[in-house]
Amino acid sequence: MPALRLDGVRRVYPGGGGPGPALDGVDLELARGRFLAVLGRSGSGKSTLLRCAAGLERPTAGTVRLAGTPLAGLRPKALTRLRRDRIGFVFQELNLVPSLTALQNAALPLLLAGADERDERTRARALRVLDEVGLADRADDPPHRLSGGQRQRVAIARALITAPEIVFADEPTGALDPVTADEVLGLLRRAVDAYGHTVVMVTHDPAAAAYADEAIVLDRGRIVRRLAAPSAAGVLGALRAVAA
Numbered sequence: 189m190p191a192l193r194l195d196g197v198r199r200v201y202p203g204g205g206g207p208g209p210a211l212d213g214v215d216l217e218l219a220r221g222r223f224l225a226v227l228g229r230s231g232s233g234k235s236t237l238l239r240c241a242a243g244l245e246r247p248t249a250g251t252v253r254l255a256g257t258p259l260a261g262l263r264p265k266a267l268t269r270l271r272r273d274r275i276g277f278v279f280q281e282l283n284l285v286p287s288l289t290a291l292q293n294a295a296l297p298l299l300l301a302g303a304d305e306r307d308e309r310t311r312a313r314a315l316r317v318l319d320e321v322g323l324a325d326r327a328d329d330p331p332h333r334l335s336g337g338q339r340q341r342v343a344i345a346r347a348l349i350t351a352p353e354i355v356f357a358d359e360p361t362g363a364l365d366p367v368t369a370d371e372v373l374g375l376l377r378r379a380v381d382a383y384g385h386t387v388v389m390v391t392h393d394p395a396a397a398a399y400a401d402e403a404i405v406l407d408r409g410r411i412v413r414r415l416a417a418p419s420a421a422g423v424l425g426a427l428r429a430v431a432a
């Protein structure tokens with residue numbers, strides 16, 4: 189069963205948006221343990237695709253299935269629970285909580301689900317994911333004592349802590365210098381290779397897309413290119429072809 193499946197997904201913003209639908213009949217299947225990059229020009233529908241796939245927005249038509257579960261059939265509470273327990277998010281707007289330590293930030297999804305912060309198991313799980321991202325020694329530091337790349341690594345630890353079915357990342361390296369971006373991408377790659385996670389990442393950067401197993405290019409809400417084992421040059425060529 190695929191980790192994610194979209195059939196005929198369409199998203200129209202009533203009274204808003206560009207000239208056509210934000211998503212215009214997207215079919216997509218992503219197997220478990222795969223890393224997908226989503227590219228396309230500004231306004232092509234990347235973030236809308238991510239939000240619909242992650243159950244943050246309901247498509248106007250079509251179906252989204254997460255590990256076989258159709259999201260449309262879920263009541264709001266069940267959808268919230270699914271998002272909390274089975275999906276990891278690395279979104280730029282979902283920043284870390286400044287008053288919490290790295291460890292507490294990483295543990296946040298467990299704490300929100302009712303876990304006790306003083307519980308040794310909660311602490312151990314948070315330490316384990318911080319260790320996975322190479323930050324176990326910074327567990328007690330608040331975000332302001334960490335660099336941008338380290339903060340992004342804490343955000344990845346937080347996304348991984350529930351062992352989610354799928355991780356959605358929206359421009360996870362957009363604000364990072366190339367070397368730090370490379371580290372963060374390497375980490376996402378390792379999460380897939382070493383721990384079997386499934387990752388969907390929106391990016392503008394062909395070099396970032398080269399870390400993925402597959403890449404898709406959107407144009408006006410449609411998938412217009414699919415690349416297997418994408419190279420940076422191949423992705424750039426596909427983006428140029430779409431722009432032409």
Ligand SMILES: Nc1ncnc2c1ncn2[C@@H]1O[C@H](COP(=O)(O)OP(=O)(O)OP(=O)(O)O)[C@@H](O)[C@H]1O
Binds near residue numbers: 209210230233236
């Ligand atoms: N909340 C909204 N209300 C109205 N229109 C929207 C909304 N969100 C997105 N749109 C429109 O839908 C289309 C796709 O937007 P989307 O944000 O998915 O593009 P994107 O490819 O992620 O762009 P960018 O690279 O600039 O982030 C655009 O025409 C946008 O104006």
